[in-house]
Amino acid sequence: MSLIDEDEALxxxxxxxxxxxxxxxxxxxxxxxxxHGLRLTGNSSDAMDLMQEVxxxxxxxxxxxxxDAKFSSWIFRIAHNKAVDMNRRKRLMTSSPKFSAEDExxxxxxxxxxxxxEPENRLGNIEQNxxxxxxxxxxxxxxxxxxxxxxxxxxxxxxIARLQDVSTNTVKTRFYSxxxxxxxxxxxxxxxx
Amino acid sequence: MSCPKTHYLLQEYFxxxxxxxxxxxxxxxxxxxxxxxxELESVLLAQQDLQQWQEQRVPHxxxxxxxxxxxxxxxxxxxxxxxxxxxxxxxxxxAMLCVLLFNVSVVSNDSxxxxxxxxxxxxxxxxxxxxxxxxxxxxxxxxxxxxxVESRQDSNNVQLLQAVMxxxxxxxxxxxxxxxxYFEQQRLLDLxxxxxxYEQLVDSDYETIRSLQQLVNYVGYQSDIR
Numbered sequence: 001m002s003l004i005d006e007d008e009a010l011x012x013x014x015x016x017x018x019x020x021x022x023x024x025x026x027x028x029x030x031x032x033x034x035x036h037g038l039r040l041t042g043n044s045s046d047a048m049d050l051m052q053e054v055x056x057x058x059x060x061x062x063x064x065x066x067x068d069a070k071f072s073s074w075i076f077r078i079a080h081n082k083a084v085d086m087n088r089r090k091r092l093m094t095s096s097p098k099f100s101a102e103d104e105x106x107x108x109x110x111x112x113x114x115x116x117x118e119p120e121n122r123l124g125n126i127e128q129n130x131x132x133x134x135x136x137x138x139x140x141x142x143x144x145x146x147x148x149x150x151x152x153x154x155x156x157x158x159x160i161a162r163l164q165d166v167s168t169n170t171v172k173t174r175f176y177s178x179x180x181x182x183x184x185x186x187x188x189x190x191x192x193x
Numbered sequence: 194m195s196c197p198k199t200h201y202l203l204q205e206y207f208x209x210x211x212x213x214x215x216x217x218x219x220x221x222x223x224x225x226x227x228x229x230x231x232e233l234e235s236v237l238l239a240q241q242d243l244q245q246w247q248e249q250r251v252p253h254x255x256x257x258x259x260x261x262x263x264x265x266x267x268x269x270x271x272x273x274x275x276x277x278x279x280x281x282x283x284x285x286x287x288a289m290l291c292v293l294l295f296n297v298s299v300v301s302n303d304s305x306x307x308x309x310x311x312x313x314x315x316x317x318x319x320x321x322x323x324x325x326x327x328x329x330x331x332x333x334x335x336x337x338x339x340x341x342v343e344s345r346q347d348s349n350n351v352q353l354l355q356a357v358m359x360x361x362x363x364x365x366x367x368x369x370x371x372x373x374x375y376f377e378q379q380r381l382l383d384l385x386x387x388x389x390x391y392e393q394l395v396d397s398d399y400e401t402i403r404s405l406q407q408l409v410n411y412v413g414y415q416s417d418i419r
Contacts, residue, residue: 019257026256034251048252055256056263128245135242151243156209176204182239189242 007071015063026055029072033079039148040083042133053082076153080145080163087141135185143178150175196228203233 007028013021033054037047057078065074136144142164149155149163157175161168202219205211211219223230291297295310302319 023256030251030256031248035246035248038249039246044252048254051251052254052259052263056260059260126247126249128247129249132243132246135239147243150207151240152246157207158210172204172208175207176200176236179236179239182243183235186239186242187235 008067011062011065011071022059029075030055032072033075036076036079036148036152037083038129039133039136039152040144041086042137046086050079050082050086053086054079057082076149077163080149083145131189134189135182138181138185139178143174143181146171146175147178147182196226198222198226199229199232202229203236206233 007025010021010025010028014025030051034047034051037050037054038044041047041050054075058075061078065071136147139147145164146160149160150157155163157168157171161171164171202222205215206219223233298309300307300309300320
């Protein structure tokens, strides 16, 4: 039985009231969603909140899942929407957004509160992850989201464009801008280390 | 040396739907253009750095309970009403703290209530008068109590004395009887002893007389011999 078939079987059992199937489904995707949230938000607490919101969304809308798309795509679409909502909420609660000179016309707001972020402390001793988070912290929320979807979720530019409701060219431009920014940070880190 | 095509070409480089012809042209340009190839190499290195990410373990969470809690919170907006009153205990605590700090006192009198701070107000004289009256009343009552206790103590003392005297009289009479009986007994014993003594004395006198008679007889006998 393939992973997709297993997903569908678990979904069907969960919809019939099987707590075991639901838990298995959650366990199957929680790590991916949590790490997705960690890279997007930069801290464990927000990543946990995001993950729980995602699974709550899945729980409520599981009966609407028709199986037209892969369950993984569906759940990451929910995760993306929840992350956007969370970012918007945080933006409303904190100070005015920052703008980047390199961004081309769009308001690439920074993630709130990330200037005082201490990835080393929050992620323990995983140096590589701390290094990645430090690089991602330099990106705006939109750039960060695109990098996450392209590099870590392996989505195509067209899929990202549909998710973010922008043109494919905008996505390409933002992605390349993000890579250029990451290149600078990476070079700085290499010099320092 | 920069290249005007770098920006466009490199952002297309990461596109998945690039045609085979376009991909070939791009590769050819990258081979020929050093600037673009260096730029591509550096952004690929940055992308490679990102891919060093290691999957983090999810912290422990109760998959059913957490979801239930979130669902519960959302489905019961009534709780928000109580949440809006969360400031109440804090406000009450603050009020109590102010009452303690400023030593607030509320006094009720004929004209109503009066609130005073730090224990100083016009109600002090009123309070002092009330205290003096109370002291006087207490003193009077104490005096009455002392008098009553004293009289009761006196009567108790008299009763006690009478009881003691009665007991003493009775015991004295008993003692006299006992003494009389004792003396009588002693007298009888003495008389008996005296009788025995006299009898012994008489006996010894008889012995003495008999000895004297024997002596006389002896002396008489000796003189007869001569």
